[in-house]
Amino acid sequence: RFIEQELRLALAEDGLTVAYQPIVAGDGLRMVGAEALVRWKHVVRGNIPPGVFVPVAEQAGLMIELGEFVLRRALADARDWPELFIAINLSPIQVRDRGLVRTVASALADPGIDPSRVVLEITEGVLIDNPEDAKQRLKELRALGVKIALDDFGSGYSSLSYLRRLPIDKLKIDKEFVAPLGRSANGGVILQAIVALGRALGLSVLAEGVETEEQRLLLRLAGCDEMQGYLFARPMPAAAFREMMGRGL
Ligand code: G
Ligand code: G
Ligand code: MN
Ligand code: NA
16 A cells, blocks of 8 residues: 555655653643654655554554664653653554564663653553463563553553553553543543542553643642643654753743
8 A cells, every 4th residue: 555655665764753742740830751652744745643654554564663663762862851751652563572572672771761761651452462461571571670551541442450450550541531621510530530540559640631721720639640731732843842841841
């Protein structure tokens, strides 16, 4: 397919970049980390969203290569903001790959990044094929000293039993549960229940998709550890992120 050919080319010829979105503390007042998000600006078609080309990479056997590009780029860039953690998304295909642990170790070693600053974001999709294999891989990653976050929690088919079965450190609550906050009297009940659940399991809890000041206040009251969303900042190129670091939120 056309898009597959073009993606191959983009991977080979430096056509992809990585953007960074700030992650802020539970009070919503200071930056504590950044999430790396891959970007593709096609010369003719303009920006192609990752929601479109990541699945293409997965189907075309390009995901390991794409994932390694993001890992190396993000960990190299993160050298410029040593006081923040860096969160990187992993496709289930990467988690299935036996070479992943070695790739991560090498991507950490090259720029000399402290593994405790690194959060690898996985989704429930890692459990579809071979849950035992996935669990093993996550344990090996944690043994490197990195943390594991379960992304998009509550969307799709997440089952609560995943929370006990997976070796994870952090929950990212899907924006679906943040959006209704403040819109109705009981708009926050599921969110509050997820925060309590995460707490009880000893997990750190992040709320995604924070867009309004009211949501920030309610999330702070709910006891979220971290927040992320357009209210604070949109994903931005590394240069803009460095500038923002100097300026503050
Ligand atoms: O950046 P944006 O909000 O448009 O991302 C859309 C989707 O693409 C999200 O689900 C996000 O997790 C995914 N995505 C963005 N960057 C990466 C990446 O580097 N690797 C993987 N596997 N998914 C990514
Ligand atoms: O990896 P994950 O599926 O969490 O990807 C995060 C996606 O959410 C990115 O594509 C990012 O651009 C998007 N995003 C980040 N903040 C907001 C927000 O406040 N509102 C909405 N609608 N999307 C957001
Ligand atoms: Mn993510
Ligand atoms: Na998400």
